Each structure stands twice: as structure tokens, then as C-alpha cells.
Amino acid sequence: MISLNAKIPDGPLEKKWSRHKKEMKLVAPNNRRKYEIIIVGTGLAGGAAAASMAEMGYNVKSFCIQDSARRAHSIAAQGGINASKNYPNDGDSVWRLFYDTIKGGDYRSREANVYRLAEVSNNIIDQAVAQGVPFAREYSGLLANRSFGGAQVSRTFYARGQTGQQLLLGAYQAMMRQVELGGIKYYTRHEMLEVVIIDGRARGIITRNLVTGEICQHEADAVILATGGYGNVFYLSTNAKNSNVTAAWRAHKKGALFANPSFVQVHPTCIPVSGDYQSKLTLMSESLRNDGRVWVPCKKGDDRHPNDIPEDERLYYLEEKYPSFGNLVPRDVASRNAKLVCDRGLGIGETGLAVYLDFRDAIARDGKDMISAKYGNLFDMYANIAGEDPYTRPMRIFPAVHYTMGGLWVDYNLMTNIPGLFAAGEANFSDHGANRLGASALMQGLSDGYFVLPSTIGNYLADVKPGTRYGTDHEAFDSAAKKAQETIDRLLNINGKRTIIDFHRTLGRIVWDKIGISRTKEGLEEAISDIRSLREEFWTNVYVPGEKNNYNKYLEFAGRVADFFELAELMAMDALDRDESCGCHLREEFQTEEGEAIRNDKDYSYVSAWEFKDRNGVLEEELHKEELNFEFVELKQRSYK
């Protein structure tokens, strides 16, 4: 029987983490070198954890699918990272960052986790600055801040529009230092395919060497998955092309619970889709909403040049509907309202699936130079992709899938229900509830990697006898490796007629249409049956090219798409279970006339944690509920009016 004990420490909210740190068991420095820790993924969470744990003296094995740790998808984060330093003296505090985050998540996350996140946020900025991360600065030489959606204070630290890149390079460089010092064994172009569990504990992983195709066994005392989110289940998303759910999903199939799979963030400011060949969507930082004004023409089918549409014929729908937050409402609210105006036929462009983001007034107020200094690289990127100049013509934007709040279920120590298996960063579900606020993904990844896991891993390892080795010839390694190889062989032997990308694109359309910005019971049920029949066809009619013992990108994709099929079905089941609207999850049956979410705290104030069951070849998922208790904040209907 699975027990969902979140292991949240007792005591007042602001004392929980410090008290837990005081009470956790430690591993002495001379014993740390006797432990091996596997860390899969080298983004902010995985990279930071690998560097920090190696510095402490643990033996770390770090794996990534890219050709270098520096390419993990954290690198693409643009806007910034939150911290409650309160340098601008505008009333920020740990409490307020905590409160904004838990409210932003629509009260579907744990108070204790979110408070800890707000608490360590300041250490992250200190750490990054010490590593040489070139954050934006004022003329005083001190750090600059800007505001971001969902907050009424300026608490976001940034490095132009490349904050993720700079923070990741900081973590990567710290990692490389440990590679040189021997603390980290570094495996690039390796994909994790299975977790190995012995006597109920995670004891290793099976990987595929993506260059040679070799299936490899790696043993360790603990395994950390920092493998990112699953936004690519939608095919089109802002995620990098190689981002995938495989590591987390294979762990799920070995017993790790998957939490809140239907909680997917759709980012409001992306460049709209232009055609079928499109392989990904490009996000433009939400910081643009600080100065850009979002609008559509008041009249349906108004195809005049946007600059020719007079002020009184423009509908600034966010400013009108949400006077106190205006264009800075949280992402879910901004995305949903973009969809609403497009559903009313007010969308712009050939597809009618876009709205304007206009800098005319900001340029008139601050001058082109000032706007260019703030957003120059984003404007260039837009001009390059869309082929239009945003300084003289409003940008066209539309929401796109961006981040997944759901992920592997973890307790307060970031450990899954499988002892010794941890999950960090976007791969876990822990801190963002039903909606993530801008500039908090970087914060969570680095919080998990630099400050939480290095403490909690010791607490776990203290109970594992140092030097316990079963050997990679143990039966559990053998059978896991066989299973990984069998899946690959099966895929290569189908020899069907439809390409992998064709299947993925079709799956993505189903998921976007029916498990996207808004959901209905009927649509979700249809989604489940559509996904099942497409999955059946996949396993009989997909064409996987090439060989297994060679570099073969499409073979990698085939395995990932196979996992996306199963995940997609679970997402629909989860959305179907939740008869309420909260954060990103809008069930059309549960909304106000204005399209605002109606939460049901009485019945749905829980984390849904799904257990994978294979009943004679039929995949089933069993729901477990972790009730969320709010002791310190009062649950309110979110209002950004």
C-alpha cells in the first residue's frame, strides 16, 4: 500500500525549514566519499545539485542527453529569477514572495514547500553573483530589479533576456570544476531508460549511449531525476526539441507516483503558429508585458493595419477587465483571456489566433533607446522569426505550452515514494500548484539543486550503509536492461508507414484541442479514446528508421513519443477527475460568466498522485490523494481586478 506522507516538519511556517535542517541526519565528510549519487539531467536543478554534492565530497555521476551539460533547456529561460531581497524597498519580504507564489498557484501547492522556496531565494542570488553571473546592474553598481506577472513588487533579477543562460552557465561551470577535480563522472549523450530498484530502493539506472547505442548499467546509493518537464507532449511547445518525459515516465512505470499531470502552463506571449511544418513555438519573455499593451480590434474582421486602428476602436481587454494588475496578470489569466477574445472572433492575422502586444505608447513615453536597452534582443528575435519590425508595428502573440507544474510526486525532502529516488526542478510537482508565476522556475530549479537536495540527500543516505553494492550483474539490472533493449527492438521492427513526427504532431493536436487551455468532460473523454486508438496505430504502423547501434535521433524520438502517448492519457484522466477550475486547469463547466475559474476547495484541495498499474497488459492508473492543509494562508478566490 502506498503511503503519501509529505513529511512536512511541524512548527510555525517560518521555522519549518531551519528546524528540519537542524533535525536531519548528516553524513560525515569522511563518509561522503563512500556514496555514489546518480543525477540525471544537467539543467539548473541537476547541474546545481551535481556541483554542490560533489563539492561536499559525494561521488556524483551526471548524465545528460545533449552533447554538453551546458545545453540543458534551462538555458532558454529569458526573463529572470525572483528573490525576496527587497532591494527596491517596495514592500517585499519572504512572506510576500511565499504568498504571491501560493496564491499564483491557486492554492494547489504545499505551504511548507513554497515557504522554503521563498526563504532560500535570496541565497540563490548571492550564489549566482559569486559565480560571476552578470546580472543587470544600476549605475550605482548594485543589482537591478524588474517586475513580473502576478506580483505587485519588483523582485525579479535578470541578465538581459538571457537569465536562464547565465544561471545555467554558472551551474555548469561549477559542475565542470568538479569534473576536473574528479568529484563528478560526466556522461553526455546518454539517455536514461530505466530506474533500477533493489529491495524497494532506487539503486541505479539503465542508460543508452546515444552515440554507440550501447545499453549501460550504473549503480548508486541514490538517484536524482532532474529531467525537466513534459510540455513536448503537445508536440508544439516552447520546450527544446529533445525535452521529454521518458526518465520520469519510466520511473512512474516502476512505481513512482505522478502528481497533477494535467497542470500545464500555457504562456501568453509566444509567436503564433505559421504553418504545418512548424517544429516549435518561440516564447518571448513575459517581461514584455511590463511595457507592452495587449489589445485586439473591437470589431470582428477589422483587417486594417494595426497602426491605423484608432484608440477608441481597440479593446485593451486585460487593462479593462483587471484594472489593478492590467497587462501583468498571471500567465494563466492572460492566456485564457487571449483565447476568449479569439473565440469571440476578435483574433487577428490570417488564422485569427493571435492578439497584439503593442509598444507604441512605451516608445512614445520612454524613447526607442530605452525600450531597446530593455528588450532589444527580444525585439530582434521577433523581427527575425515573424519578419516584422516590432518597433513600428505591434507584435502578434498567442499562448503556447511552456511549463508543466505536474511531475513526479515528492515529499518535503524531494524524495518520491520510492526510497532513494528523488526528483527536482520541473520534473517534480512540488512548488507551483496549478499555475507557476513568472521568474519562479529558475528559482525553484536552483533552490532544489543548490540548497534543498544537498541537505535532504544526507538525511536519506545516513540510513544507507556506506559501500552497499549489489553489482551491475544483479538480476534487477539485468532485467531492466533487457526491458530497455526490448522496447528499442520492438520500435525498430514495426516498419510501418507513418513517420514518428506525424504521430507526434497528431497526438499534439489532440492534447492541445482537448487538454489545453480549456477542458470539458466530453472533450476529455474523447481525448482518451482518440489517444488510445492513435497509440494502437503507433505500435503497428510507425516507421522507425536506422539502426540501434549507431547515432539515431529518430529512434530516440520514437521511444519518447511512445511515453508521451501514455502520459497524454493520464493527463486527460487527471483533468477529468478534477471537477473544478483552478489555475491553468479550466473546466468549462466550472467558470463564472466572465470565464474566471471556480475553485472547489471543499472537494479538490488535494494533490492528485497517480499510481501506474499494468493489469495483464492493460495500463491503468490508480488515484491517491494528498490533502493540502492550509494553516497559514486563507484560501481566497484569486482576483487580479
Add this chain to the structure above:
Amino acid sequence: MSTNMTIHLRYWRQTGPTARGYFENRTLSTVNEHMSFLEMLDVLNEELQLDGTEPLEFDYDCREGICGSCNLVINGQAHGPKKGTACCQLHMRNYSDGDHITIEPPRASAFPVIKDLVVDRSAFDRIIEAGGYVSVKTGSAQEANAIPIQKNDADLAFDYAACIGCGACVAACPNASASLFTSAKISHLSHLPQGNVERSNRVVAMVEQMQEEGFGDCSNFGECEAVCPKEISIAAIADTRRDYVRAVIQG
């Protein structure tokens, strides 16, 4: 609406590191001006697979010009014709109907071919390993605002820190030198007080590692700066040379 273009492709095929490579030709007739260059290659790969042949392998990930995975040499130019643009951000509107395009991997002995257009750039990781960091452990940092840094210095450091490690500089250099990559990291860190402490050790270790990896030396051709998708200034190399000489003389 945009119309379809016909593009004649000539691309490098190589089955493995030691295999003999060759060019293969194929004409695509459904190229759209809004496609990115890599999306055009996706279309190529769909066609190849529907013909039952192996797709063309090339490296990519973010497709927004920041991860540095893509590194194609297009008609002899690293990342193709558009200045300051990685090839994943290059759009087909930069080409015309009937164009011939040749695609090769970056050619450098320090970047051995893995397959087709995919090369091994692990040498870059080893250069960073040699010293491309500040030796600060997690938890030992002081308050972030304790050391003010002049805005100009921070901005300059950022300009160098923007390097995405794609290797275009190596591909473009007649000597296959990694001087711009190496110097960008050295200059990033040496313009900040946090990085200045280890300045001498860093420059010697990184420059020597670069040489050990088999990259050539810099002869001031300036090709690297011209192709860099982040437009990193060659001034970094001058900084590095000065620092290197100073470090070696001072011992």
C-alpha cells in the same frame, strides 16, 4: 500567403567517425519562406523516411538560438548568411526559389564527426573544466550587493558571457582555433571582481588546454567574430593574449 520554393540541397553524409564521407543531393519542392532552416531539414527527413532511407543527422535542441547545439556550415559559412544568427534562427525567406545550398559539418580535427553533420565538441567542455569558472562552493557566497560592479563592466562581462559554445568560431577559422570561445569565457570572468582573483591561473590553464585539444592558434583573420551568432568581439582574444603573457612572465 507564401508560395513554395524549390531548393536544391547538397549535404554531407558520413556513417561514423572513421567512415569516408560523401555528399548526397536532393531537391525539395515544398519549402516555405516562413520555415526555419532546420524545419526545412525536418521536411527533408520526413521525405527521406517515407522513401525508406535514413534521415540526415544534425544537432539541435532549443531552436531559438541559445543552446548552441546547432552548428551547420551552410554554403561554406558557419550558421549561414545571416549576421548574428544561429542557423536554427535562420529562415528560408533569406533564400530564393531555385537556390543551391551545401550543408557541411564544422571541419576541425578537434571536432571529430560522429555521424553526418553531428560532431563531437567535448573539447569545449574540457577547456571550461581547465579553469572557466570561479572557484566558489555552494553556500559560501557573501551578500549579493556587497561588491558593487560598475554597470559598464557588468555589461561588458555579459557581452562575453553570451557565448553559446556552438563552435562556429572554430568552423570559420582557417586555423580551426578555439581562441574566441576560450577568450570569451576568460574575458567574461576577468571583467568581474569575482573572477579576477583567479585570472592568471585561469588564462594559462584554459589556453594550454585549448592547445592540447588540437585547436590551432589565432592569426587575426577575424573570421570567428564575423560568424559568431552572439557577435562576440575579437577584443576578447587580445585581452587573453595580454593576460597570458603577463601570467607567464610573472610565473
